[in-house]
Amino acid sequence: MDKTTLLGLIFGTACIIVPMFLGGKPSAYWDLKSILITIGGAVSSTLTSYRPAEAIQILKVTAKAFRDKGIELEKTVKTLVDLSHKARREGLLSLEAEMENINDEFMRQSIQLVVDGVEPDVIIETMDLELESIEARHKRGQGMYKTLGAMFPAWGMIGTLVGLVVMLKSLDDPDSLGPAMSTALITTFYGSVLANLIALPIANKLAIKSEEELHEKRLIVEGILSIQAGENPRIMEQKLKTFLSPEQKRRYDELTQERDEREEKAQPNFSSTLG
Secondary structure, X not given: OOHHHHHHHHHHHHHHXXXXXXXXXXXXXXXXXXXXXXXXXXXXXXXXXOOHHHHHOHHHHHHHHHOOOOOOHHHHXXXXXXXXXXXXXXXXXXXXXXXXXXXXXXXXXXXXXXXXXXXXXXXXXXXXXXXXXXXXXXXXXXHHHHHHXXXXXXXXXXXXXXXXXXXXXXXXXXXXXXXXXXXXXXXXXXXXXXXXXXXXXXXXHHHHHHHHHHHHHHHHHHHHHHHHOOOOHHHXXXXXXXXXXXXXXXXXHHHHHHHHHHHHHHOOOHHHHHO
């Protein structure tokens, strides 16, 4: 689970609720009419903006904001470098046996194209189309929350106008002015909270996760093309490490330290042989 998403929502909610209790009357912030106008209106506008199948996917999209996919680029680089070593020793066809051990569907598809002897230009075109498709799906999910983020304040303002109309029509009845003004103000409050605490932050989190996933897949494409071209694994390794942050490079070096030590031991000691 992505703990920062949950922590942010809990902390933000607490920052709103605690001042309500400190103010003395939390019940003053509850108004069913305002909730119906703000939430009902925003949801109806969002449903109108999307096809039924896309609207249903909003639950899956929401789950992504709370789920940590656990993208570890350093491990992806290590996997690609290991595949490169194997291809260099045993040939590209040997990679087919490794596909069962790879969980990433995108990487498996890329390796299959290499094993099938597909030309590099075709691989690039195929993988680019796949990346475009993934990016388009992600943007639709982000778009739903961006729409909600725009609709909540808009419908909050509509609720404010409704409350003001009721208030102006009741100027001769002082007892009704308070409830009417409350509806006018509380809908704007609801709209601002829902947009800035939930909708827009989730849209931003989905955008970040999308960019992380696409970044990993671009790395995979670069690695697969290097393997197909028969590039030296060491050169490919240095190229792929440019995709990593300094912290990820440090973790990668820790992952590969044992492998490097094993390779050094496997190399013949020429000095002792000459002696």
